[in-house]
Amino acid sequence: MRLSRFFLPILKETPKEAEIVSHRLMLRAGMIRQQSAGIYSWLPLGFRVLRKIEKIVEEEQARAGAVQLLMPTIQPADLWRESGRYDAYGKEMLRITDRHEREMLYGPTNEEMITEIFRSYVRSYKDLPLNLYHIQWKFRDEVRPRFGIMRGREFLMKDAYSFDIDKEAARHAYNRMFVAYLRTFARMGLKAIPMRADTGPIGGDMSHEFIILASTGESAVFCDRSLLDLPTPGEDTDFLSDLSPIVEAWTTPYAATDEMHDETTFAALPEAERVSARGIEVGHIFYFGTKYSEPMGARVMTAEGTEVPVHMGSYGVGVSRLLGALIEANHDDDGIIWPASVAPFHVGLINLKPGDADTDSACAGLYARLEAVGVEVLYDDVDTRAGAKFATMDLIGLPFQIIAGPRGLKDGVVEVKERASGQRESLSLEAAFNRVREALTA
């Protein structure tokens, strides 16, 4: 993409309303624009990252056997009366009356609707297990939206729902999502730690929050250091096999959010093993049994010919929130430092002298070659001063910068800068191409 044809409205001033670094950087880097309290437009740079995150989530959901569909944003109130949540949900639910005075709502989540879909079509244990998910905009009318897209009102969530014949089968479904989440966040360059969460009235041990560590995180978390070094399950993980050994390895060491923290147990760990840090919740998985299937009549026939309510779980990933979390975990004083897997572009190619024939031709050639091998390039072909170009590229945080100007090109070289380390190398055009390609396709 040529910068001259892109839309990248960089802000020079730091917006006053932004309280946290990810919000500040997203505004400054022209990634989002607030349209009203807690409601944002995703400008082209932000939109590209959103898409990258979605794609990773989708690939890992598919690997774990979840099937994608798409439910609408607007739901009928009656559906929520069946589960009893319409009145219980309170003011966070955005309630709407349509032209025929029917009560509707903007979905904050989809347990009721997916249960309605399930009960309409599925009758037999033979059609189980089933895991259906979607990635859709949700609305929660927060009383005080803040922290940019981290606690917005209109937000993008992946929510999956599993259906199984009994609790034992539901545990397998739960484990599949547990492992999928480990892989999902790891692919984004995040270290996400599953932490036992409050299961409320249902009880049991089948609810985990996935928390990433970031010094600017929203809440205090505590864990055993060994969790930081556990290997992520590989691409070759067989999701049809018993995944409980993986889940056990990840849930046996101590890990707890503020709310669930038990100081006595934590204090019993060797001091060097105790990690006390700040965290951000990016995922939440939950087994809730027959909480919705029972009142809503989602029943299936067992192999023995009896009818039972189906056992369900739900599995959320905060897709839009992840952008904020990623920036909280990856930035420095100059701006964002994107992991390559979610970077809006891989390379920022800076032409220091647009209009200079040699520089233009060297840049155009490199741009075309990199794009041809699947490296996504933002080519700054705009006539502005070098200082502004460098500051913008550091701010938007693409993994690599290639800086080309008449002086270097006279000697046949360009500069390659790795954003994360700040390391710079003078390389021939050929070597620069190879350096970047190899690093990004490794």
Added chain:
Amino acid sequence: MRLSRFFLPILKETPKEAEIVSHRLMLRAGMIRQQSAGIYSWLPLGFRVLRKIEKIVEEEQARAGAVQLLMPTIQPADLWRESGRYDAYGKEMLRITDRHEREMLYGPTNEEMITEIFRSYVRSYKDLPLNLYHIQWKFRDEVRPRFGIMRGREFLMKDAYSFDIDKEAARHAYNRMFVAYLRTFARMGLKAIPMRADTGPIGGDMSHEFIILASTGESAVFCDRSLLDLPTPGEDTDFLSDLSPIVEAWTTPYAATDEMHDETTFAALPEAERVSARGIEVGHIFYFGTKYSEPMGARVMTAEGTEVPVHMGSYGVGVSRLLGALIEANHDDDGIIWPASVAPFHVGLINLKPGDADTDSACAGLYARLEAVGVEVLYDDVDTRAGAKFATMDLIGLPFQIIAGPRGLKDGVVEVKERASGQRESLSLEAAFNRVREALTA
């Protein structure tokens, strides 16, 4: 995808409420489910087609230089007061009051919001031309939603907005979208005819509807037969060049919707040239000058140093509506006939005897080989009777079926059926693989 792990709720009965064939077929094929009047869930098969359509739209928008972003579904009422449309819009606008009693609405379109984004950042002619688009769910509270997703209330639309320094430049922007639309619909296997549309109070000739012909179309259309044979602009079209010769070639022959039809002009055509048919609107492009930029203060500096309101156009594609239109244009008594470019899968692989070791192994091998070369296969590995398998595959309309059973495999052959022509061939596994791969990657 193995059918045993997919979610494909086929209906045996034809639903009574469905008045048109696309609605009936989408319900029967398990593509959509109505959640309330005019509001649908997209079940996995329908969702896959929606994604294919989106991808083609995105690729052609990018080719024409439009930049993708994403605006939210919920908008503040005040924005629409600036343009004067808040009161003018009437009951089709879904109006919402949030917990703080602020007036909001579910966006039916985005002229106001995109103008707000533009005026917040862009100051100079140097940043033009600019075309920003998104693909987002919209809501129009139709008094009587009908025809399934063809006239739903919550629907997915691509809407692009162009910004130019004057009318002449805006005409170029208009032409780029015009040509992009010709390519977009052609890639979906549709013959879309641009027809001059009513420009309302603004006047001029810069508004066209893109209408596809289908015998079950919603309205009468009239055109010169020569339009049916005009070649679609190629992939190598240079969108920076003057596209007016292409636009002229497509707009000179007679073409009109019912509303704009001039019987005298039409009757003057040689009888063999007169096409009188039914059509479905799938796109609409529009130049509206300074209609929004003037009242909303979206002004830019010209090269001469004067400030002028920016000239705008908007360009819509009915993304979800296209599914219905595609089916109206491509079906027979047995079901849907998807063009390969938008088919939910390319091949339906039917295992006639799951559990039979040879058949299972032949199918699994073919399935893996086809997937490995990028052919998307729905593998029916479920133990049901052959008649039901055939009927389902015809109903969901994948371009090819490969039918494998013990009897044929004894002689080393499977049957390949092309859905559109009904043509069947007995081929070796190798030949079947090549037949399908070549047809789909041609």
